[in-house]
Amino acid sequence: MTAIYKKEMRNYFNTIIGYVFLGIFVLVTAYFFCINNILEAGTNYNDNLLSTLTMFLIIIPIMTMRLFAEEAKQKTDQLLYTSPVSVFKIVLGKFLAASSLFLIGVLITCIFPIILSFYGDVAFMQTVGGIFGYFLFGCGLISIGVFISVLTDNQIIAAVGTFIAIFFVIMMDGIAASMPKDTATSVAFTCILAIAAAFLIYNGTKNIYAGGITAIIGFAIVIILYYINPLIFDGVIIKVLSWFSLLDRFFSFYMGIFNVGDIVYLITFICAFLYLTINVIEKRRWR
Secondary structure, three states, X not given: OHHHHHHHHXXXXXXXXHHHXXXXXXXXXXXXXXXXXXXXXXXXXXXXXXXXXXXXXXXXXXXHOXXXXXXXXXXXXXXXXXXXXXXXXXXXHHHHHHHHHHHHHHHHHOHHHHHHHOOOOOOHHHHHHHHHHHHHHHHHHHHHHHHHHOOOOOHHHHHHHXXXXXXXXXOHHHHHHOOOOOHHHHHHHHHHHHHHHHHHHHHHHOOHHHHHHHHHHHXXXXXXXXXXXXXXXXXXXXXXXXXXXXXXXXXXXXXXXXXHHHHHHHHHHHHHHHHHHHHHHHHHHOO
16 A cells, blocks of 8 residues: 555656646635735634635546546556555555645645734634644545546546536535425435435345345335325435535534534545445456
């Protein structure tokens, strides 16, 4: 894993990608620091973190698009997958390299709240919480980019796919608010979730009976709950999408609240996408 990590870090700084990422990251953060904290004399540094979230639409795809897509295009992925290094270590090494580059950018911009502290009162714990949550949020988006990169051998497709996925994540709350709340649509959505759960079980176990039983149990639960109390399904789409919202977790850190549940959720989110990435590679490895 160490060799993979070092290789990816060298690739970032032997090419323009690492410098472009850091340049954009620091420039955009500095811009919002000047607007929010210097020109408007604000003392809440976390406002800058919130303002720069849309920047992830550009910098995360740039950072992650080549991680696996380039290997597949150059046909070096076969050498990588047949090496003694486990798939887990390959994926983790690449993810840690991308996260380290992101961390370098975050650490560089930590100079801004330090400068701010010389001219005003800065809420230390709130700022630390905001930066910590910002880093976890970014790592969650990086894990999405790693997963999408492994699905294609075209870096442009990987970048566009990551852009769309991150856009959906950032707009999740707005999308959830626009979803229908009626019972019929909610029941249909719940049935789709049951089918998705059955597919995941089948995909993980390769046992069609396990997948089928999961689907039957899911449908049975939906039917029973519907006959007991149909109103329980009202607004279920909004509730589910809100539960999956990464922004909701980030807002806790933005307020300076270290919620263990949010930390566990973000780490679990990262692990889930890394697991999906490993699963895709394992299928190719044994195909």
